Amino acid sequence: MSFYIYTLVIFACSFGIASLGLNLQYGLTGTLNFAYVLFFALGAYIGGMVALGSQNAPIAQSLGEQFAFGLSLSLPYPLGPLAAALAGALLAAVVGLVLKRSLRDDFGALATVAIFLVAYTLAGSYTPAVNGYDGIAGIPSPFGDENTLLYVFVAVGWLALSYIIAAALSNSPYGRRMRAIREHPEAAEALGKPIFRTRMTVFILSNAMAALAGAVLVAFVSAWSPLSWQFPETLVFFSAVIVGGRGNNLGAVLGAMLIGVALQQAVLFLPAIPAAPTLIPALQWVITGVITIMFLWWRPSGLLPERKTNWRSLQPWSVRLGALRLGARSKPQ
Amino acid sequence: MMSASPEDVILDCTGVSRSFGGVQAVSHCSLAVKRGSITGLIGPNGAGKSTFLATIGGAITPSAGRITFNGNDITAMPVHLRAQQGLIRTFQLGSDFPRLTVLENMMAACQDNPGETIIGALFQRRKWKRYERDRLAEAKELLVEFRLDTLQDEFAGNLSGGQKRLLELARAVMTRPRLLLLDEPTVGINPVLRARVIEVLLDMRRRGVTCLVVEHALDVVEELCDTVAVMVTGSVLRMGTMQEIQRDEHVIAAYLG
Numbered sequence: 001m002s003f004y005i006y007t008l009v010i011f012a013c014s015f016g017i018a019s020l021g022l023n024l025q026y027g028l029t030g031t032l033n034f035a036y037v038l039f040f041a042l043g044a045y046i047g048g049m050v051a052l053g054s055q056n057a058p059i060a061q062s063l064g065e066q067f068a069f070g071l072s073l074s075l076p077y078p079l080g081p082l083a084a085a086l087a088g089a090l091l092a093a094v095v096g097l098v099l100k101r102s103l104r105d106d107f108g109a110l111a112t113v114a115i116f117l118v119a120y121t122l123a124g125s126y127t128p129a130v131n132g133y134d135g136i137a138g139i140p141s142p143f144g145d146e147n148t149l150l151y152v153f154v155a156v157g158w159l160a161l162s163y164i165i166a167a168a169l170s171n172s173p174y175g176r177r178m179r180a181i182r183e184h185p186e187a188a189e190a191l192g193k194p195i196f197r198t199r200m201t202v203f204i205l206s207n208a209m210a211a212l213a214g215a216v217l218v219a220f221v222s223a224w225s226p227l228s229w230q231f232p233e234t235l236v237f238f239s240a241v242i243v244g245g246r247g248n249n250l251g252a253v254l255g256a257m258l259i260g261v262a263l264q265q266a267v268l269f270l271p272a273i274p275a276a277p278t279l280i281p282a283l284q285w286v287i288t289g290v291i292t293i294m295f296l297w298w299r300p301s302g303l304l305p306e307r308k309t310n311w312r313s314l315q316p317w318s319v320r321l322g323a324l325r326l327g328a329r330s331k332p333q
Numbered sequence: 334m335m336s337a338s339p340e341d342v343i344l345d346c347t348g349v350s351r352s353f354g355g356v357q358a359v360s361h362c363s364l365a366v367k368r369g370s371i372t373g374l375i376g377p378n379g380a381g382k383s384t385f386l387a388t389i390g391g392a393i394t395p396s397a398g399r400i401t402f403n404g405n406d407i408t409a410m411p412v413h414l415r416a417q418q419g420l421i422r423t424f425q426l427g428s429d430f431p432r433l434t435v436l437e438n439m440m441a442a443c444q445d446n447p448g449e450t451i452i453g454a455l456f457q458r459r460k461w462k463r464y465e466r467d468r469l470a471e472a473k474e475l476l477v478e479f480r481l482d483t484l485q486d487e488f489a490g491n492l493s494g495g496q497k498r499l500l501e502l503a504r505a506v507m508t509r510p511r512l513l514l515l516d517e518p519t520v521g522i523n524p525v526l527r528a529r530v531i532e533v534l535l536d537m538r539r540r541g542v543t544c545l546v547v548e549h550a551l552d553v554v555e556e557l558c559d560t561v562a563v564m565v566t567g568s569v570l571r572m573g574t575m576q577e578i579q580r581d582e583h584v585i586a587a588y589l590g
Contacts, residue, residue: 165455168454168455168458169451169454172453172454172455172461173440173443173447173448173449173453173454173461173465174449174450174451174454175454176433176437176440176441177441179430179432179437180430180441183429183431183432183433184428184430184431186392186424186428187424187429188430189412189416190392190412190416190421190422190423190424190428191421191441191504191508192414192416192417192421192508193413193441193449194411194413195413205451247432306432308434308437308486309434309436309437309440311436311469314462314466314469316462
């Protein structure tokens with residue numbers, strides 16, 4: 001039972017980090033990136049391959065010669081997710097430069113679909129890279145198999161760190177610039193905002209978060225293959241951000257828990273249909289799609305809508321607390 | 334003819350041309366805008382006024398010619414860098430940020446906000462909060478001037494057309510511009526507020542802001558502008574005071590009728 005809960009918590013943390021990242025680039029900046037799960041997958045591969053090694057796992061030793069160009073590093077824990085985030089940032093920089101100025105355009109969005117399909121096919125077909133459709137396996141647990149609870153706390157820590165960064169950014173003048181660019185890029189540019197540089201910076205940062213999320217997950221599930229990052233997975237993250245509330249970080253985390261974790265688990269409790277055994281697992285995509293469309297129709301701002309700036313937060317705490325005390329004193333009069 | 338020394342000229346366009354397909358929208362257009370003036374740009378529809386304004390703002394790159402601003406060649410400079418130097422344009426159609434509040438729209442216009450970099454936003458919170466406190470007071474004063482203060486926490490997308498125009502103007506002032514490019518600033522605003530806009534623009538001139546205004550309403554031009562340039566078929570035909578322009582037989586033949 002406790003293992004089941006650990007599983008849910010770690011999935012929630014990983015998907016939560018990824019949704020926070022997508023919220024930065026799509027919810028706040030308005031960049032449409034349908035290759036988002038590619039960055040998540042890259043992070044999982046890198047995180048896994050950095051940790052894979054001869055000492056930790058005998059299976060990996062035999063596999064290690066066959067994929068990742070023979071890469072077998074067996075490095076200690078935090079290096080996996082850090083390398084993953086770095087790799088995600090690098091890939092984002094390359095993809096961003098390829099898309100150049102069309103990071104928002106319809107063409108740019110279509111191009112991300114193409115990039116995803118190319119990468120997916122290559123990862124599956126070119127076995128020396130990441131062992132093709134068989135994928136990688138035997139990734140050692142970061143703190144050993146008996147210390148899963150410790151890893152749960154570490155995953156929660158990664159989520160907390162991501163949340164703090166995302167929240168600090170979106171509540172700052174930089175966040176306002178991101179939203180202005182989302183709302184009206186030409187007007188933002190005419191007000192002196194460098195739209196390409198801003199979109200690019202957010203693109204790199206948020207895709208690095210996706211890669212981190214992948215690394216957080218793979219250290220727990222210990223295996224990774226193209227089956228884990230099919231195209232619909234991107235839509236799960238989009239759905240999480242839309243349902244949770246575009247532009248709201250708490251909403252993104254909530255959406256990740258509802259769409260990415262709770263819905264997936266709920267579907268498993270449906271009675272199996274003997275005539276169509278694959279229908280129930282597939283229902284997850286169907287329900288996700290229907291819910292997303294319903295939200296776009298009836299509640300496009302999501303469960304937790306984007307918040308207006310609280311200007312009082314500009315005041316130092318001493319002033320804010322002072323105002324509270326003054327308010328308390330003046331009331332009885 | 335005007336005889337302006339180079340220091341008096343904030344914007345100098347020489348031989349600017351731009352065509353779309355077979356249409357020569359702007360051809361060999363030259364214009365010098367004096368520092369501290371409100372210069373009107375008038376002319377019949379299709380004369381190329383908006384295209385010319387767009388080449389100055391940077392949204393359209395001219396195929397020939399040279400534009401200098403404050404003595405610097407800006408012909409090929411990106412839009413956002415022009416804006417950072419104080420060359421701000423407004424749009425013919427609404428350019429508000431709909432899902433930002435009125436006050437957020439205003440604050441988005443700040444030019445040197447220390448919180449508008451990732452590093453600044455995350456690690457210099459005290460610095461940008463101090464900066465924003467000062468600018469917030471300024472933004473609120475401007476909203477009072479523009480009669481938008483009661484709407485400050487409303488989403489800009491919920492404003493009326495006229496209120497959006499006012500917000501756009503207020504936002505442009507918030508950037509602390511040196512030269513404002515205004516594309517029909519009084520269209521869609523009721524007469525009372527129109528007078529208010531004119532007042533604000535005249536007040537800005539007193540504060541040293543130069544304006545280049547495209548405007549069809551000649552009464553507004555007369556009230557507002559000290560110099561008027563008449564554009565016909567892609568280039569400036571005549572330049573002078575409104576009185577001079579109205580007497581000029583070429584202008585009468587080509588535009589005023």
